[in-house]
Amino acid sequence: MIAKVITGKSFGGCVRYLLEREKSFVLDSAGVRDYGVKATIADLNAQRKMRPQLGNAVGHSVLSWSNEDGNKLTLEKMAEHAREYMEKMGIKNTQYLTVLHTDKKHPHLHIVYNRVDNEGKTIGNYNHWHKSRKICREMTERYGYHLGKGKAKVNRQALRGNDRLRYAIHDALKSIMAKATTWKQVETMLARQGIDIHYKYRSGTNEVQGISFEKDGVKFKGSAIDRKFSFASMEKQLSHNRGTEISQSARQTPTLAEQIREVLGQQQQRSETYETALGLLSDLLDMPASIEPEPEPNWRRKKKKPEQEQLRGISR
Template sequence: MFARILKSGTFHDVVGYVTRQFHNPEEYTPDTWRIIGSDNIFISDYAKMVQSFEAVHGFMPGKENPAGHISISFDNADAPRLTNEFMAQLAKEYMEGMGIKNTQYLVVRHLETGHPHFHIVYNRVNLHGKTVDERNNYKRSDKAVKAIKDKYGLTYSPLKDKYEQKKPEFKTKISAAMYGCKSWDEFSRRLACAGIEVKFHDDRDTGKHVGVKFSDGDITLNGSKIDRAFTYRRLNNLFEFNRKHGQRQSNSVPKQPKVTIEYAPAQKPSLVGDVVEATVGAIGNLFTLGPGFDPEEQAFQNAVEKEEAKRKRKSRKI
């Protein structure tokens, strides 16, 4: 059993998708899908279903994309047990585990694919005219799925395990690539070196990027499935911040005045020359010499002080 929380939308679109209203009628006949559960919905036809949902959405008309959408798939090993009644019961228990209650929902089973699965469409506005609590949906979903699998002895999908095993690897590589990154191109190049391809999901109307996913050639994971910090919007905001921050930093760096020190080098080795050479060699580039600094004068003073200290030590011994 494996649950996917899909993008929410309008009831026209989501109900139309699960009931195959926009598919080729020759390929997706009424025998390829069936309604196996519902609550507070007229299910006689597509129009009635949409109208039922929209009536409750009218309590909060400003709620955008009011149709919640979740797909739940099962391993083929469990197929003999998955009657319509059993699937409907699992859908109900899953929604209870998710905390999706006091609202309308529709459960539609699809039969044309190679693996058993059903879709849940629910109203994100509940029967009291308030928003359904969807905080921490992904964590709730994982917990609900695990509880149901353990309760009924359903198969832990090898594919699901594979996805879970790959997540830490993807997360590590993406986290490293995004550090200090200023553009999607730079980000994509960095990840390509780590064997990860960046792919985008585009809005079908505007053609603009609205989602991002990552592939290693074996599996593909949505950014939000790996970590909430890896959604398209958050990554895009991060790159924009890095660009602006880097620009501000470069503009705010004060220009250091150039100081040129010119003096004639001694032709013969001298005490002063030796001291200057040792001092400069030890300090290296740690200090910037000011415009009033005279290295020969400073070396001479150091030598005088050294001789004076020796003289005082000798006088004390006497």
């Protein structure tokens, strides 16, 4: 079981979205006429006039279950879970309408409620993202419903509005915090993705107390995005990253002993090379100064004089 919490300004737009769908069904209501769209809108707007300065008077929560929980749920159970969720969220003594939608594969329902309660007081929404997440997890475990595998399994393409922005910030932070070592690096890398950081300081000091992130004009507390993105958790992660970086750098730099062994090895290698060269030079010096080459045999024969010339020589 998970919840998406929304606040808005127009009861008309919200109620029409919930009731004018073909596959919608009113499960539960209080303080409004739920038999007609116009009557419901009129009742909600009449009560909000008790506190006209409250702009975002529309409260809207979407409760969803996994497909695996379909055989465990009934209409009565879903209505009961919606009432329990509102009670734990502090949505009490006010008008509300619970509407079932069957246009998706997974079971889900919508709750629209008036943030101006029956006495004209405002129903707060401070830290409601974090509060809602804790309540849903507690109810999921208590009733034995399917427990999701975390944010990695959420279909980003199906997200809209603030959920889309919140997950965009989550994914950016997850990637950045895996490698950043300073807050300056975090700020620079987030700015490239259109995300701003806002620090909350302790009154009258420079001590950072909290952190929030803003994208497209919508601001989220770090802990509302994920507990690991609170200021304290992020500071701890950055410190860990710095320690890891120093450790890796130390491993890459040879120790003094390793450097000495390397120098001695180089000297030994130079000594061996020098001795080899001396041996070759000695061999060369032991050779004779010059070696007379043996004369090549003369294979050419002398021409014999003709016999007549020999005879004439004899007669003379």
